[in-house]
Structures are given as C-alpha cells and as structure tokens.
Amino acid sequence: xxxxxxxxxxxxxxxxxxxxxxxxxxxxxxxxxxxxxxxxxxxxxxxxxxxxxxxxxxxxxxxxxxxxxxxxxxxx
Numbered sequence: 001x002x003x004x005x006x007x008x009x010x011x012x013x014x015x016x017x018x019x020x021x022x023x024x025x026x027x028x029x030x031x032x033x034x035x036x037x038x039x040x041x042x043x044x045x046x047x048x049x050x051x052x053x054x055x056x057x058x059x060x061x062x063x064x065x066x067x068x069x070x071x072x073x074x075x076x
Contacts, residue, residue, distance in 0.1 A: 024048055029056055033067050 003014050024046055032042040033053070043050045057064060 022048055022052060024052070024056070026056060026060060029053055030062075030067055033064070037068055039064065 001014050001017070002011050004010070005012050028046065029042070032046055033039065036042045036045070039050050039053050043053055046053075054064075057067070
C-alpha cells in the first residue's frame with residue numbers, strides 16, 4: 001500500500017497499517033470467566049486486556065454478572 005509522507009510529501013510503501021486483530025473466541029472468554037470469576041485474571045490468562053473482554057461481552061449483549069452467576073447456579 002502506498003501512503004504519502006506528511007512531512008516530505010514522498011510516496012512511501014507500507015506493508016500494513018496497525019497490528020493484527022486479536023481474535024479470542026467468545027466461548028473461550030466465557031469459559032475462562034466462569035472458571036476464574038475475575039475479569040483481571042481471565043484477561044491475563046487469555047493474553048488480552050480487560051477492556052477487550054468487556055467489549056466482547058457488550059457485542060454479544062451479555063453482562064458479567066450474568067455470565068458468572070449462571071455458572072454458580074449450575075454448581076449448586
């Protein structure tokens with residue numbers, strides 16, 4: 001991809017813009033949240049940020065307390 005340099009005006013070849021998208025399956029996130037019970041611990045074990053977990057939950061219209069609460073009801 002060719003991009004024009006904002007400083008000198010020359011055309012520069014760029015191989016890609018930004019970093020690759022992080023694709024952690026929703027099932028893995030839900031399983032890890034149910035197992036850990038904490039977003040911080042789950043994010044560390046999955047290698048992603050807490051914000052990423054919250055955004056995935058929001059995208060799928062899930063709330064953290066519902067995800068964790070469902071597992072507690074099953075155990076009892």
